Amino acid sequence: xxxxxxxxxxxxxxxxxxxxxxxxxxxxxxxxxxxxxxxxxxxxxxxxxxxxxxxxxxxxxxxxxxxxxxxxxxxxxxxxxxxxxxxxxxxxxxxxxxxxxxxxxxxxxxxxxxxxxxxxxxxxxxxxxxxxxxxxxxxxxxxxxxxxxxxxxxxxxxxxxxxxxxxxxxxxxxxxxxxxxxxxxxxxxxxxxxxxxxxxxxxxxxxxxxxxxxxxxxxxxxxxxxxxxxxxxxxxxxxxxxxxxxxxxxxxxxxxxxxxxxxxxxxxxxxxxxxxxxxxxxxxxxxxxxxxxxxxxxxxxxxxxxxxxxxxxxxxxxxxxxxxxxxxxxxxxxxxxxxxxxxx
Amino acid sequence: xxxxxxxxxxxxxxxxxxxxxxxxxxxxxxxxxxxxxxxxxxxxxxxxxxxxxxxxxxxxxxxxxxxxxxxxxxxxxxxxxxxxxxxxxxxxxxxxxxxxxxxxxxxxxxxxxxxxxxxxxxxxxxxxxxxxxxxxxxxxxxxxxxxxxxxxxxxxxxxxxxxxxxxxxxxxxxxxxxxxxxxxxxxxxxxxxxxxxxxxxxxxxxxxxxxxxxxxxxxxxxxxxxxxxxxxxxxxxxxxxxxxxxxxxxxxxxxxxxxxxxxxxxxxxxxxxxxxxxxxxxxxxxxxxxxxxxxxxxxxxxxxxxxxxxxxxxxxxxxxxxxxxxxxxxxxxxxxxxxxxxxx
Numbered sequence: 113x114x115x116x117x118x119x120x121x122x123x124x125x126x127x128x129x130x131x132x133x134x135x136x137x138x139x140x141x142x143x144x145x146x147x148x149x150x151x152x153x154x155x156x157x158x159x160x161x162x163x164x165x166x167x168x169x170x171x172x173x174x175x176x177x178x179x180x181x182x183x184x185x186x187x188x189x190x191x192x193x194x195x196x197x198x199x200x201x202x203x204x205x206x207x208x209x210x211x212x213x214x215x216x217x218x219x220x221x222x223x224x225x226x227x228x229x230x231x232x233x234x235x236x237x238x239x240x241x242x243x244x245x246x247x248x249x250x251x252x253x254x255x256x257x258x259x260x261x262x263x264x265x266x267x268x269x270x271x272x273x274x275x276x277x278x279x280x281x282x283x284x285x286x287x288x289x290x291x292x293x294x295x296x297x298x299x300x301x302x303x304x305x306x307x308x309x310x311x312x313x314x315x316x317x318x319x320x321x322x323x324x325x326x327x328x329x330x331x332x333x334x335x336x337x338x339x340x341x342x343x344x345x346x347x348x349x350x351x352x353x354x355x356x357x358x359x360x361x362x363x364x365x366x367x368x369x370x371x372x373x374x375x376x377x378x379x380x381x382x383x384x385x386x387x388x389x390x391x392x393x394x395x396x397x398x399x400x401x402x403x404x405x406x407x408x409x410x411x412x413x414x415x416x417x418x419x420x421x422x423x424x425x426x427x428x429x430x431x432x433x434x435x436x437x438x439x440x441x442x443x444x445x446x447x448x449x450x451x452x453x454x455x456x
Numbered sequence: 457x458x459x460x461x462x463x464x465x466x467x468x469x470x471x472x473x474x475x476x477x478x479x480x481x482x483x484x485x486x487x488x489x490x491x492x493x494x495x496x497x498x499x500x501x502x503x504x505x506x507x508x509x510x511x512x513x514x515x516x517x518x519x520x521x522x523x524x525x526x527x528x529x530x531x532x533x534x535x536x537x538x539x540x541x542x543x544x545x546x547x548x549x550x551x552x553x554x555x556x557x558x559x560x561x562x563x564x565x566x567x568x569x570x571x572x573x574x575x576x577x578x579x580x581x582x583x584x585x586x587x588x589x590x591x592x593x594x595x596x597x598x599x600x601x602x603x604x605x606x607x608x609x610x611x612x613x614x615x616x617x618x619x620x621x622x623x624x625x626x627x628x629x630x631x632x633x634x635x636x637x638x639x640x641x642x643x644x645x646x647x648x649x650x651x652x653x654x655x656x657x658x659x660x661x662x663x664x665x666x667x668x669x670x671x672x673x674x675x676x677x678x679x680x681x682x683x684x685x686x687x688x689x690x691x692x693x694x695x696x697x698x699x700x701x702x703x704x705x706x707x708x709x710x711x712x713x714x715x716x717x718x719x720x721x722x723x724x725x726x727x728x729x730x731x732x733x734x735x736x737x738x739x740x741x742x743x744x745x746x747x748x749x750x751x752x753x754x755x756x757x758x759x760x761x762x763x764x765x766x767x768x769x770x771x772x773x774x775x776x777x778x779x780x781x782x783x784x785x786x787x788x789x790x791x792x793x794x795x796x797x798x799x800x
Contacts, residue, residue, distance in 0.1 A: 275683055276670035279662045282687060286655035292636040311630040315659050318623045323749050326620035339619055343626060402746065405667050 115195060115354050116167040119143045122227045124198075130376075133213030135203070140223050141196035142166065142189045145173050146181030148232060155232070156186045156239045157224060159249040162363050163355050166190055169246075171435030178449035184238065189224045191245065193362035197223075200297075200358035210297025212362050217252040217370050224249070225257060234260075239452060241265040243433040244404070245363070247395075248273070248370045251386075251412075255372040258390045262456030265448050267396040267424070268433035270408040272382050273370040280319055280403045281368045288312045288357055297358050305357055312360075313347040320347075322400035322429035330427065334436060386415035394451040396444055398424040398432035422447055459539060459698050460511040463487045466571045468542075474718075477557030479547070484567050485540035486510065486533045489517050490525030492576060499576070500530045500583045501568060503593040506707050507699050510534055513590075515779030522793035528582065533568045535589065537706035541567075544641075544702035554641025556706050561596040561714050568593070569601060583796060585609040587777040588748070589707070591739075592617070592714045595756075599716040602734045606800030609792050611740040611768070612777035614752040616726050617714040624663055624747045625712045632656045632701055641702050649701055656704075657691040664691075666744030666773035674771065678780060730759035738795040740788055742768040742776035766791055 124138040143166040148155060156179065158169055166188040173179045179186055190196040192215045200212035207213055228234045237260050240253040247269020254264045255271075270277070288294060291308025299305050321330070326339070336342035351360075373382030393416045397406040406423050413419035424432045424443050432440040468482040487510040492499060500523065502513055510532040517523045523530055534540040536559045544556035551557055572578045581604050584597040591613020598608045599615075614621070632638060635652025643649050665674070670683070680686035695704075717726030737760045741750040750767050757763035768776045768787050776784040 274667065274671055275673070276662065276667040278683065279658070279670060279687070283655075283659040283662050286658040287631045287634060290631060290634045290651050290655040307634050311627075311634040314623070314630040315627040318620065318627050318663075323618065323620040323747075324751070326623060327618055327751075329619070339622065343623070403667075407668065407671075 116165055119166055119190070119196060122231055124223055124226060127219070127223060129213055129219050130216045131214045133207065135192075135198055135207065135213060138192070138198040138223070140189055140192070140198075140227050142187055142227060145186040145188070146184050148185040148234070152232070152234050153236060153238065154184050155228065155234045155237050156184050156241070157228065157237055157253065158186055158188050158240070159220070159224065159242045159246045160188065160191050160194055161242065161244040161246045162367060163194060163360060164246075165194060165196055171441065172445065172448075178445050178452060187228065187232075189227060191220055191249070191363060191366070192223065193359050193366060195354065195356055195359050199356070200362050201356040209358050212358060214369070215362065215366050216374065217248050217366060217372075218256060218375055220249055220366065221252045221256050224253075237261050239263045239265060239448070241267070241448060242269070243267050244269045244430065245367050245370075248367070251372050252375070254389045254391060254393060255375050255378075255385045258388060261391050263391050263451050263454060264389070264393045265396065265451045266393070267444055267447070268398050268401055268404050268430055270370070270404055271372045271386060271412045273368055274408055277403045278368050281364050284312050284315050285361055285364050287315050288360065294357060297361070299357065306352060309351045309355070309357065310348045313351040314343060316351070317343055317347045319402050320429060320431050322402065322427045324400065324427040325429060328427065383415045386412055386419075387417065389416050389418075391456060392418040392451060392454045393420065394447055395419065395421045396424055396433075396447050397421065398426070398429055398440070400427050400429045401432070402429055404430060460509055463510055463534070463540060466575055468567055468570060471563070471567060473557055473563050474560045475558045477551065479542055479551060479557060482536070482542040482567070484533055484536070484542075484571050486531055486571060489530040489532070490528050492529040492578070496576070496578050497580060497582065498528050499572065499578045499581050500528050500585070501572065501581055501597065502530055502532050502584070503564070503568065503586045503590040504532065504535050504538055505586065505588040505590045506711060507538060507704060508590075509538060509540055515785065516789065516792075522789050522796060531572065531576075533571060535564055535593070535707065535710070536567065537703050537710060539698065539700055539703050543700070544706050545700035553702050556702060558713070559706065559710050560718065561592050561710060561716075562600060562719055564593055564710065565596045565600050568597075579604065581605050583607045583609060583792070585611070585792060586613070587611050588613045588774065589711050589714075592711070595716050596719070598733045598735060598737060599719050599722075599729045602732060605735050607735050607795050607798060608733070608737045609740065609795045610737070611788055611791070612742050612745055612748050612774055614714070614748055615716045615730060615756045617712055618752055621747045622712050625708050628656050628659050629705055629708050631659050632704065638701060641705070643701065650696060653695050653699070653701065654692045657695040658687060660695070661687055661691045663746050664773060664775050666746065666771045668744065668771040669773060672771065727759050730756055730763075731761065733760050733762075735800060736762040736795060736798045737764065738791055739763065739765045740768055740777075740791050741765065742770070742773055742784070744771050744773045745776070746773055748774060
């Protein structure tokens with residue numbers, strides 16, 4: 113499906129990034145759900161995931177859900193790099209395409225913080241939550257702005273990208289770059305590196321769901337007629353769907369360098385950053401997630417004063433958090449309901 | 457290091473393969489360790505693994521090991537496709553390179569059976585054992601020749617390649633093919649698809665060892681000075697070391713299509729094939745193996761009348777069976793010692 117257009121753009125002006133570049137005239141694309149109350153106490157931030165757009169988060173929002181827009185004002189900011197906010201694909205020269213600067217989770221959250229405070233005048237967030245890289249942004253919010261974040265519910269993600277997860281990211285990015293059509297990021301519009309993207313998709317396929325998911329042919333529930341059909345229709349289809357290769361590499365850089373310890377003031381001390389979080393954090397990793405295994409979250413929770421881990425049971429692996437499996441969605445929804453009932 | 461040359465060649469003549477092609481004037485490269493006794497009762501077959509050569513199996517052979525050449529006559533046949541036996545890289549036209557025919561595990565074992573019976577006049581095998589694809593050949597021996605195989609000890613492999621494992625194989629082969637220099641298998645000697653091989657290596661890196669292996673920086677035990685050094689020196693070095701891309705694809709085809717149920721007479725019935733095995737089978741999967749998880753072996757053992765599973769504990773994942781970690785090697789060696797003590 114085409115990228116959505118039902119969003120607003122917040123003008124960030126010139127953003128000086130953590131690694132030194134200035135992203136000039138930067139834009140943050142976002143969409144809101146529900147109404148901000150007069151006291152401005154009902155706001156929730158729900159960031160996007162790797163290549164996801166605000167519309168991809170909507171499965172967890174609804175009047176029958178914990179994220180009920182009749183009750184909460186839910187802001188979904190699109191990550192820088194996702195093609196809607198400032199990204200390689202939409203930034204003018206000289207920071208365009210392969211020259212797009214390195215953006216950290218810290219940078220992402222600073223931009224979102226400006227949207228929340230400058231555009232809406234919000235001073236507290238009842239909750240920050242998100243899947244995968246959205247979970248990474250959730251942790252970053254809790255570390256960067258402990259004065260604002262009242263609760264956090266990261267699912268299928270981590271506070272620091274593990275070395276194995278970095279190897280996974282190396283694998284998909286090396287695969288994409290192996291296509292000569294990629295041309296160092298200067299691919300032509302009429303010579304898109306689709307071979308590399310299709311290989312990227314096949315690499316991702318092994319990681320996105322668990323061994324047992326494939327053994328039990330759970331892909332039938334997603335409408336696939338055979339394993340090969342699943343690899344083409346779901347996986348290749350997903351990454352060929354207006355996913356700009358430079359955007360994918362920019363977001364992979366952010367992900368690969370995820371670490372709340374790199375927040376200014378913590379000097380690389382991840383444990384100290386986690387220990388500084390004031391709010392309750394309910395982390396929900398998936399039992400069979402192959403690149404964000406529950407061990408990552410169990411480790412982090414030891415250091416978060418009010419940290420708790422609830423493992424999503426089952427065989428959907430990382431995509432337990434993707435909104436496609438009703439049991440997993442119900443588990444996550446209940447977790448968010450429970451964390452919203454906690455004292456800030 | 458260069459491919460070894462300390463092997464013998466057994467002339468197979470014209471081999472009619474299971475999928476219909478005839479591999480003419482085929483050769484099986486092998487090496488033996490120890491001396492065949494007069495009764496010909498002390499023979500062991502120990503097949504190679506994906507891209508491995510006979511010399512890569514030697515870590516498990518020694519006078520201090522269960523596979524003691526003072527006691528046993530150990531035959532290590534090189535798989536068709538590994539570059540020493542008939543392979544894409546050494547077969548003359550018209551079945552050369554990208555035209556090398558599809559070879560099944562059944563075919564591999566039939567060629568090995570001819571070596572064992574015709575060259576040595578052996579009628580019983582005290583043991584068949586092997587790592588990874590060597591485990592697949594071990595299962596195939598027990599199904600194809602129950603009258604000969606007295607004991608089997610497959611480690612870190614399976615009797616049927618799981619769908620998830622097939623997705624992993626799709627990922628590495630699609631990555632290799634994404635390099636335009638691969639040219640459909642007709643790459644030039646002066647334009648080797650090294651970019652594709654290096655990406656292939658990075659994809660493999662995430663699967664070969666467990667998440668915890670990377671978290672705990674176990675790669676330091678293999679002489680790497682950093683994670684990136686491990687990816688280059690160990691992984692890229694491994695696949696650039698005289699590993700012919702067409703050979704890799706040929707062996708991946710064999711692996712991807714592994715299934716003892718495809719043995720003639722079983723008509724695709726994997727369970728019936730497993731149930732036909734007469735000898736004791738001690739399967740040793742590794743606890744954290746990401747592409748041959750212990751569940752594969754636990755499933756198979758239910759159907760093997762004398763099947764037993766012992767899980768290799770620890771965090772080395774698939775490479776628990778690669779002979780690089782002393783604890784894992786000791787575990788496997790003890791398993792082989794125990795299975796050799798069992799009644800046939």
